[in-house]
Amino acid sequence: MADKDRVFIFDTTMRDGEQSPGASMSLEEKIQIARVFDELGIDIIEAGFPIASPGDFEAVSEVSKILKNSIPAGLSRASKKDIDACHEALKAAPRFRIHTFISTSPLHMKHKLNKTPEQVLDAIKESVTYARNFTDDVEWSCEDGTRTDMDYMCKTVELAINCGAKTINIPDTVGYTTPSEYIKIITTLKNKVPNIDNAILSVHCHNDLGLGVANSLAGVSAGARQVECTINGIGERAGNAALEEIVMAIRTRNDLMPYSTGIKTELLSKASKVVSNATFPVQFNKAIVGKNAFAHEAGIHQDGMLKNRETYEIMTPESVGVKKTSLVMGKHSGRHAFKEKLNDLGYADITDDVIQTAFGKFKILADKKKHVYDDDIMALVDDSLITDNQINAISLKSLKVFAGTGEPQKAEMTLDVYGKVKQATEIGDGPVDAIFKCIKVLYPHDVKLQLYQVHAVTEGTDAQATVSVRIEEKGKTTVGQAADTDTLVASANAYINALNKMIIKRDKTAPMEQENQKVRGI
Ligand code: KIV
Ligand code: ZN
Secondary structure, X not given: OOHHHEXXXXXXXXXOHHHOOOOOOOHHHHHHXXXXXXXXOOOEEEEXXXXXXXXXXXXXXXHHHHOOXXXXXXXXXXXXXXXXXXXXXXXXXXXXXXXXXXXXXXXXXXXXXOOOHHHHHHHHHHHHHHHOOOOOOEEEEEEOHHXXXXXXHHHHHHHHHHOOOOEEEEEEOOXXXXXXXHHHHHHHHHHHOOOHHHOEEEEEEEOOOOOHHHHHHHHHHOOOOEEEEEHHHOOOOOOEOEHHHHHHHHHHOXXXXXXXXXXXXHHXXXXXXXXXXXXXXXXXXXXXXXXXXXXXXXXXXXXXXXXXXXXXXXXXXXXXXXXOOOOOEOOOOOHHHHHHHHHHOOOOOOOHHHHHHHHHHHHHHHHHOOOEOHHHHHHHHHHHHHHHHOOOOEEEEEEEEEOOOOOOEEEEEEEEEOOEEEEEEEEEOOHHHHHXXXXXXXXXXXXXXXXXXXXXXXXXXXXXXXXXXXXXXXXXXXXXXXXXXXXHHHHHHHHHXXXXXXXXXXXXXXXXXXXXXXXXXX
């Protein structure tokens, strides 16, 4: 592909993205993110706004030191102090970019800057010329570009290029433009600014009308060759154009958008995760990196997918680094799709009996829970394997728990112990204590509880809980696990599972008869 079709990716997750409420990142997080971005193949990484705070300064400075391939950039207003701070923060890098900006729309010039258009022209001349003292990689942005008078914008762009700017960025600061309008702006600049070929035109779109990505791609189609964007689309208000969406749109529809980027798309999921861990979770239905982006629930879609993935998949999950297609199972999913799912999850050689048991549990779970995810399925297959792999001395028949304020917590339990059905009612210090006391009454034992842990398998209040219990007896330990949407049922089963394993462990050192006599004596 010719150089003229190469689109440079300028990431501003750590600068514009961080301006999103709740998205502030620590220095360590920024360094971790920068390493992933460097590996991802981002061309320019805007790591912060050095004059804004000592934290921003330090982040730009530290990120600049670790990048191996990407070019670090810092933001500055049209002021010498800002540009000096930028240079100070970036100077450790062998190559760096100073990104300086000033507003050019009538609204911003009058109300925000209190400057005349002529004064703004002077500021552009002074700032770009000054920045060029430190690097020949200077980018200039006309803030609120899409609400700027076109003739005036042409003047500002020509001036900035004459002063040495190598990249000219036209931000849609308030997410106001549309694809056709943006094409017109970029085309006008291309046609009317005499020195335009001496710079790369760049797009920078906010997402207030949900058009950030569409506008960015429109800008590229009109001749822009740099896209400013953020991972997960984070940014001021409704965010910035999402990097992963732009890159995957270009890759997937290369027939219509014959451009290339340097992004290793297989690392997009990893980049998304590292950003969401530092900021906030990605919505489930987010394109490319959302949990549901490659999920298919409707039976008819699942069936099509099993026959040929391309029926409902325009790009593979692997191409963005998602290991497996997440076929979300619901109550309408059949046995065939369930079996296929088990295969995908690596349960290739389990017996039909286990599949049958797990499928039964899955149907019950799907009735209680709107979506059953991979992790849910793994939890219930593991549960079925536990039951299948051992002859259980003890099993739970029923459980009723009385909990809440005021009354003491009480558990009523029925257990099958070596084929005998037994019942007990116990009061405890909380419902779990009452449950464990019942088990002790029905199967007297002398183990110590070492650990009790509850994890939600997936998100949401209807999530399954996985409970882990570790017990110890005469130096031997066993761990029991169980999953259920009812945490208390999972707790009882996890404890019973640990006991069953302990009985097996004892059996390995003592004759079976000894154990049976003990049980018969209960
Ligand atoms: O949205 C915007 O205008 C910006 C500039 C500072 C480039 O983020
Ligand atoms: Zn912005």
